[in-house]
Amino acid sequence: MTEQAIVTTTVNLLQDDIQVSAYLAEPKASGAYPGIVVLQEIFGVNVHIREVTERIAQLGYVAIAPALFQRIAPGFETGYTPEDIETGRGYATQTQASELLSDIQLAIDYLKNLPQVKKDGFGCIGFCFGGHVAYLAASLPDIKATASFYGALITTLTPGGGAPTLTRTREITGTLYAFFGTEDASIPAEQVDEIEAELEKYKIPHRVFRYDGADHGFFCDHRGSYNPKAAADAWEQVKQLFSQLN
Secondary structure, three states: OOOOOEEEEEEEEEEOOEEEEEEEEEEOOOOOEOEEEEEOEOOEOOHHHHHHHHHHHHOOOEEEEEOOOOOOOOOOEOOOOHHHHHHHHHHHOOOOHHHHHHHHHHHHHHHHOOOOEOOOOEEEEEEOHHHHHHHHHOOOOOEEEEEEEOOOOOOOOOOOOOOOHHHHHHHOOOEEEEEEEOOOOOOOHHHHHHHHHHHHHOOOOEEEEEEOOOOOOOOOOOOOOOOHHHHHHHHHHHHHHHHOOO
């Protein structure tokens, strides 16, 4: 597949008194493209998330990455030092599931208003914290294809409190692919099995990928845990998943 030339910009999503910054990437060529929402790690809409957003646009999608910490820390983005991780985790613990879903829907509604975006089904992809949030977002009626990368704590909690995110599995109306590394200490194998069992229980179209030797963050080539083999295979799976939106 030939990569498409793209254009990128930062936009502001407005709703009542809330303004959420978002990174937008789209093909230059005119046409009708599916929309994809990209959900950040605890490190903000940093260079890695912007690069993922661009890669998706190069495949022929309009991709948008809303700043999920906008209500707490506007403009936040950082790297991967232990201090950065501590800061990002602190912000993540302050998020609320209802607000996250509202901001994701806001991004979807923004895409719906773009003339080049198809209106009949959107995709979602998230990593780390965003992988968990992607599982939440899969419950939104507009989301028809979700890629959740190493989302921790899906089986044990939901942002802001309440029943674990896993309990929303029955609300998923599209297809969900979940990606995990077998060396990821933050997501025990038993939790991965539990996620898969719940998807099967509610007959959600899904695939669960377990990469031997891969650690948390294996898709991010800016981190020491980057695993080129696992990342390459996962990207092929993502392409296959999102192709159903075309």
